[in-house]
Structures are given as C-alpha cells and as structure tokens.
Amino acid sequence: MCGPATGGQPPLLKALILARTETTPFQPAPMNAAGGEVPLFPDLGRLHLRVGTRSPAAQKYFDQGLRLAFGFNHAEAQRAFRAAQKLDPSCAMCWWGEALVLGPNINAPMFPEAVAPAAAALAKAVELSKGAPGRDRDLIEALAKRYATDPKAERAPLDAAYADAMKALAQRYPKDPTILALYAEAAMDTQPWDYWEAAGARPKGRGAEIVAALEQALKLDPDHPGAIHLYIHAMEASTQPEKALAPARRLAAQMPGAGHIVHMPAHIYYRVGLYRESLEANKRALKVDERYFSLSPSDPLYRAAYYPHNIHFVMVSAQMGGDAATALDAAAKLDASMANDVVRQFPIMQPVKAAPYTTHAQFASPEATLALPAPDRTLVLVQAMYHYARAVAYSQKKDEAGARREIDAIAKLGKEADLKPFGEWGIPAAEIMETARLVASARLADSKGDLEGAAKAYEDAIFLEDSLSYMEPPYWYYPIRQSLAAVRLRQGRLEEAERSFRESLARVRNNGWALAGLAEVYRRMGDKASEAEVRQAYARAWFGSATPDIGRL
Template sequence: MSRSILHALLHTGLITAAMLSLSGQTTAQTGTQTNTQHQGMHHQPMKVETKPFAPTAGASSTAVYDDLSNVPLWPNLGTVSYRVTTASPLAQRYFDQGLRLAYGFNHAEARRAFRKAQQIDPDCALCHWGEAMVLGPNINAPMEAEAAAPALAAVTRAMALAPAARPDEQALIEALARRYAADPAADRRSLDAAYAEAMMDVAKRYPDDADITVLTAEALMDLSPWDYWQAGGAEPKGHTAEIVRMLEAVMERNPDHIGAIHYYIHMVEASDRPERAVPGADRLASFDLGAGHLVHMPSHIYYRVGRYLDSLQANRRAVATDEAYLESIGTAGIYPGAYFPHNIHFLMASAQMAGDGPTAVSSAEKLQATVTDDAARTVPWVQPIMAAPYFAHAQFSQPDAIMAAPAPSDEFPFVKAMWHYARGVAQAKAGDAAAAGKEADAISALERTADFSGLESAGVPAATVLELARHVVRARIAQARDDNGGAIAEFTAAAELEGKLPYMEPPFWYYPVQQSLGAALLRAGRIDEAEQAFATSLTRARNNGWALYGLMKVHEARGDREAAKEAAASLERAWAGDPGMLDLARL
C-alpha cells in the first residue's frame, strides 16, 4: 500500500484504537508519529499519507486472529527463511510464515503465525520477538496504546528466553526491547529512534545477514513514513540514501527477497527515478505469491513508469488473491478493510489509464460495493474513495447509465460533487449544455456550503478537486457549444489547479487535464501549443495512451507521417481498449 489512511486517521483521531486492535497495529504510548505523503515530481508532499479506510471492528471480529486451533500454513508466501533456535520444524515453519507475512504487511496474520509458533514451542525466543515486532508501528500505521502491553509482554518473554538463543537472535531481541517501555507516557519517537539506532548496530555486526539488513531498513523507514524525498524527488531526506543502499545490497545478494523488494519499491516510487525499481517489480510480479499486497506492489512502479497494462494485471491478480484469502478469514480488520479496497481502486485507475473501459467500470462497481456508507460516516476520508468510481463512469459509461445512477447521500458532499461532475460530463456529451450547466452550478453550491474540514485536515485537497471538477464540466459545456476559446480557458484553469494537487497514488484527479487542453488547442488550430500540452501530459503520466493519441493527431495535422506513425505505434503498445473509441473530444 502506496499511502496510509490508517496513520492519518489515527493521527487526527478519526478512528479509535478499538478499530485497529484486532490486527495489533497499535502504537505508542502517548506519542504520535507524523507522516507525510509521497514526494511528487512537481509538488510538495501533502502532510499525511493516505490510503483506504479501516472499518470498525467489533469484539467478535477478532476471533479469527485469536483462534490458534487451526492456523493454516499458507502456500506461496515467498522463500524467506530465518533459522530460529527451536527443536520443532513446525514451529520454524510458522515462524517463517510470520516473517513472510510481516514483509507483506499482513501484520494481523503474521502475529497469528508467530503465536502459533509459540504454542508449538513456548521456549522459542524469536517466536515471541516476532509477535512483539508486528505489534509495533509500520509505515502504513502507527502504534496505539492498546498494543503497548502485549508488545512489551512478548519482548519481555523473548528477553527471558534469549540466553538459550544464538547471538544474532539475542541481538535482534535486545534491539527490539528498546522499542517498548513499561511507562505509558514514554515518547514514541524516542523509542522508535532508539530501536532504529540499535538495529543499525546489529546490522554492522551482521553485515551479510539479509533479514537483519531489511529489518534495519524498515526500522529507519518507520522514523519518517513516506517522507523520503525533497520536493521533486531528486534529493533524499534523512536516512533515505542509506536505506536505499542497504536494500540494493540485499537485492544484489538475494534478488528474491520479498521484503527487500517491497521496501525498495516504497523507497523509490516517489523519487524522480522510480524506474530503478523496475527489475525488482518485475521479479516480484514473476513469483506465484499468495499474499495479495505483494502481488499488488509491482503496480506502484508500473503506474509511475507508464506500464499501465502491467499495473492493471498486477492488481487484477492481487484482487483475486485477496478474495481467495478473505473467503477463509472473513472481512474484519485492517487488511480486508484497507489493503483490499486499495487494490480495487488501483485496478480501476490502471484500467482508466490503459483505456480498458469494461475493467474500469466493473472495478468501479466492485469498489462501490466494497466501501460502505457506515465507513464514510465514521471516517470522512473515505469520501474520495467512494467518489472515485464516478470518474470511471464519466470516462467510459454511456450518458443514460450515468444519469440513471442514484444520488449519493447529502451527508457525503465530496461524493455528491463527483456525482454531479459525472452527470455534467454526460450531459455535455449528450449535447444538453443547459442541463450540464446546472450540474456545474451544483458543484459550485457545494464549494460554498459544504464542510470539507474533515477531509482537508486529513490531507485531502477537497476544495481544489471540486473547483477543478467544475472547470472541467464548464470546459465540456464549451466543447458541446463548439466554443474552443471557452474550452481552452476552462481547461487551462483546471490544469493549473491539477498542478497544485499533492502527489497521491492513485492520483486525486484521475487524468492529466493537459491532454484535454491539448485537444482543445489542436481543434483551435494552435498546433505548437497543443503539442506542448500533450508533452506535459506525458511527463505527468508517462506513456499515457490518451495523450499519445493527441500527439499522433498533432503530427498528422503537421503532415509529419513518420512522427505520427511512431506515436501510433506507442499508442498501440500502451492501449488496452478499442482504438476506435478515441477522438479529441474524449481526451
């Protein structure tokens, strides 16, 4: 998961410890951990990194994780294995499963595996260490007070058993002991920093141990989640350069290490050179993995480098993998509530960029069925997730289908605004400029009257997105009236607003508006300006088939057959949809 709503919501108090307790992803004693969004190529990051929601968990929802009577040995979780001091091969297998699941960010299931290993061999020191480790913070969620006691108990038990373990195991346990404190008022930042410092010492003592190196890298990542690059993505922040070097060294020695690949993708995806993670992403995609988040992870790089078809396929496999997993454990908790919807959302966004309308629309419908009103009512940040399907419908659904969609509740104004947006685009496409204008007016009314403070405090630029949407609807109305000048003015305003949006994946706005501006400029005969707009679109979204089509039309307008042929070939490679659906009015 490329950006954590869990951290943002805990930080702002929008969800409670009870909602997260089932997975053990609970933090701190009283300290809080700040988080910043991925660094965009052109923008300052937003102040919190956000992802899909974590649903409320009732007391009974934890049962699947508390029950150790039938803990499956899941197949296809990778080959990572760390030998622990135990006489039980079965305890070793469950320990390895816990470590692999932790590397795949399924911390609740990882904890269950570590606890099963403890049940089989109560004297396995590192089995208790594993439970304590996954109860701590990670880049997608801080730690809450409710995890402090079980984490401390687990690491205390590990310390008691450590004398019988190997020196490397003892070193890991001693380092983790610095992450937790009996004092509930202990500062979380200081504890996390102490743990990271201790792990750096352990890594120096065992420089050839891949898992120790990866765990050290993660400890450093947790000190500044998602805040790894200066604006523009060229200059690293804090420990970033060191983390990148550590993970690259592990992948050079062990190119199949799922933890190293996973964390490396997160480290460089928001940089100005995400392509350096392509070999690892390709390798991860080639594995037959049963961990949905790891199946999904290559798409974080594929989307950034313009491999939308590969991103689509990765998320399609991830959704299927997660659905099979959720059939066995149910739908309670952070993994099904946050990571699973993220994969659906990413599948939809990838399909949109690749021109695969049927997949985009079907994914939109699945996402609408997955994210509930109760979730949006509890967690205001869910509104952008609920609203995203309207973008897919605006792009691919027929106007009559869009107009038949029921109105969302007035209590979700961001969602309501994007419903009006889709309707406005549909009516403009159908030639009813007056009706489309009413939808733009409805968006404007929501801009004036709705309270978006909950969204804005969670880092969602709601006001900017609504203003952008209104300008795009007005531009589509101008196009319907053959008013190229009006369309150019409105698309220019929308593109300027889009340029101010913080980096997000999938993006807050679903396509580069520069391609619409380019189409309007080309229709007005302003060929050079159109070419520049399409080029800008391609820098914002590499290998974007919509913009490649526009560029092809620019070359055709110039009479440059070779350049047009080259653009057409690029379009054919990038496009998953029907090429016949493309025309300038749809860009």
C-alpha cells in the same frame, strides 16, 4: 496504499484495532480453516530467518509471520507468531514478531489500543532473550527502542530511536538482507510516503539511506520479497521508478499466495506506463485475496483497505489503457466492496470510494452516469465526485443549466463541508474538489464552444493538480494537460498542443489518450515520421476496443 493518519482516530478503526488486540493475551484468534488451527499457507515463498527455537514447527510459523509482515498482512502475521509461541513458549523471537507487527507501518499509525499488547509481547521477548542467539538478542534490543508503556507517548521520537537502532544493526550485519530490509522499513516508518523532494529528484530525510539499504539487500538476495516490496515503495515516487522494474517483475513469484505482494509490481508498472501489466497483476491479486478470504477470517483492515486497493488498480489501469468494459465493471465492484459505514469512519478511503465516478465520467454514456444513485450525503469527497461526473454528463448533453447546478454543488461542498478530518489523514480534499470543479467548468465551456474559457479553466486545474501530493493511484485520475492539449488542437494551435501532450506524457508515461492526441497533432502538421512513431507507441499502450475520442481527452 494510502499514507497513515496524522491525527484523530475514527471510532470504527478503534473497534477494528481492538478486534486485533483485545483477545485473551497472546492466544490466536479463532480460525475457520484447518479445524480451528492457524493454517500454514503453502504458497508464501521461502524467506527464512533462523531463530532460537527447539521446535521446527515454531520455526515454520515464525517464518510465515515474517513473510506476512513483509507482505503487509499484519494481523495474519500476528496469528502466525502467536501460533509459534504456543508451539515453543521459550522462543524469544516469536514474541518479538508479534510486537513488531503491532507497531506502525507506512500505511497505518500505531494506535493506543495496540500499545499494551505490543509492550507485553516485547517484555516477554526481552525476558527470554537472555538465552537467545546473538542476532535474536540484537533484534529484540533494537525493537525495545520502539515502544513505551505510556499509550500517550509521542511516537516520532520512538520511531526515530528504533530506526537508529536498526541502522546500527544493519552496520553490524551488512551481509544479512533481512536485517537490511527491517532497517529500511524502520526508516520508512519515520516519514511514510514522503521519501523524495524536488518532484522526486532528490531523496528527503532518510530517503538516501533507505534506498541504499534496500539496494544492498537486493545485491545479497535479489529475490528477497520484503526488500523488493519496500524498494518499490521507496522508488515509485522518484523520477526513476524504472530502477525498481526488474525487481518488481520478480516479486509475485516469491510469495504467490500473498495478495498484496502479487499486487505490488503494479505500483511500478503504472508509473512506467505498463498499464496492461498493471491490470493483469491486480486481476491475479484479487484472485489470491479471494482465495485467502476463503481460508482465513482475515483482518478487517486488510479486507477493507488492501483488497479494494487492488480493485482500484484494476479500474485505473483499464482506464489508462482504454478498456472501458473492464474499467466500468471494476468501478461497480470497487463501490460494492466499500461499505459506507466503514468509509464514513476512514477519510483516507473516500478518494477510493469516489473513484468509480471518474470511470463513468470517462467512459459511460451521459444517461448511464445521470442514472447513478446519489452516494451517502455524509461522504463529502464522494459527493463532490458524484457531482463532477454528473456535470460532465450534462455538458456532454449540452445541458448548461444541469452542468452549472452540479458545478455549484461542488463549490458549495468545498465552502461549507468540514474538511478537517481529511487533513488529519493527509488527504488534500480541498484541492481535489477544486480540481473537479475546474475540470467540470472546462468541460462546460467546451460544450458551449468557448474553447479559450475551457483552456483557462484547464490551466487553473493543472496548477492544482501539480500541487497534489504523490499517491498511487493518483488523487486525480488522468493528466489534465492532455485536456488542455486537446483544446489547443481543436483551436489549430498545433505547437501548443504538441507541447502540452508532450508534457502530459512526461508526467504519465505511455498514456494512450495523450499519444492518440499527439499523433493527430503530427498528422495535421504533416509530420509523417513523427506521426508513425507516435502511432506505434499508441498501439503498444492502448488495449481498448474503441479509438480515444479527442472530445473526451
């Protein structure tokens, strides 16, 4: 998932938050399943944290809430904690759980509408904690550092205070993997999606503490779903994402009924170049989420953001593996899953809504791409990628006027559109749009036979691509160095082509497109041993029905 907002709150998001919080205080929202009851889902694993309660049923709902919280289905977790409260109103930790999930997380900030319900739940937990077991009291006391009754209170000091309190608890309970995972998450919330610097080589801020806490949790319990989930997020942007590969392979089996958990291994699979595994993981995650939607009304935020995220991963994994049919099918499904009125209020969703156009640019015929309907004119980044795909299509048709018209449209959007809302959500919209303009310009130059002009545009685009912040899937859908390498290959500048293909593969591992190009370089060099080695790697990475077209690299 994308990172959190850093500024204003869209009206629709406000409405969605209100839907979670403006109910009769601490009463579960109506459910469609199990005769109106909050269901106990049978396939959320075995994670258990013993809390002070007289009710075995309340303990079951508490454990379900904790599992769902670690699975980032916060609204369903809230319903479980509320069900536990009904079964045992004296269970302090059942109120702690609700307060916990109403707070910020690495994918969403805490909004003012959640402050009062969180404070009320926490106050109840504090009131009941006098008779609670020691660990329960400690967790409640730590969480009390996270909230203020004033909805305008600055979040950063509160989040830092909570992280510090959880660090102290982790030192007090060094053999408790759940407390270690909760500490790591509290620390991650102070710097969401920003745990590394020096291009992923050096931990940033609390990054080293986060990794150490999660690695200690996994030593204690290698199958702890919360620790694995968070470890994947902690390591994916580093230069060593493979350190999380073995835990990632274990994760889905720990909570097979949680779609986001089933999806999460793909964050590592994609980073280490296991695109087929990434594709299959997300296909399974979609089935899990669709079954869940049939059992529960589900949180609008989960349905609007996490579910499309899985479809997006299906699409990009198929793109990297060359599976055109699957990628194009997923592109259509992704577009249909994201309503314009939702995306309009969530700038963070626009890169995802725009992504299907990249699949058409990569795989579709020019005629099919040019037949696509225009998107909502208020979706600036989506519009830019629509024009990008059309520019690529016109270049494929060698229609210079058409391509220039679309390239100019991208430039016009970049100059005239209000991109401030994107900045408030941490989205590098200007850089994405300029990258699109440059790559489209390179494709046009290539179509005219101006290979040096194409190379120059690609080099400028690479400079921008390298500046884009980390996101998974990436903000730009493929490594542009492979396009530069393909141009150098066609120019006969084989050493430069080899270098650029190698650089591309260093950044995006096992990329079948770049491997195909590199194999061709070695064929032309007459280096049969290197060619054979690269073709073997290509055969493992590529699962498309057609051989990559060097002209579309």
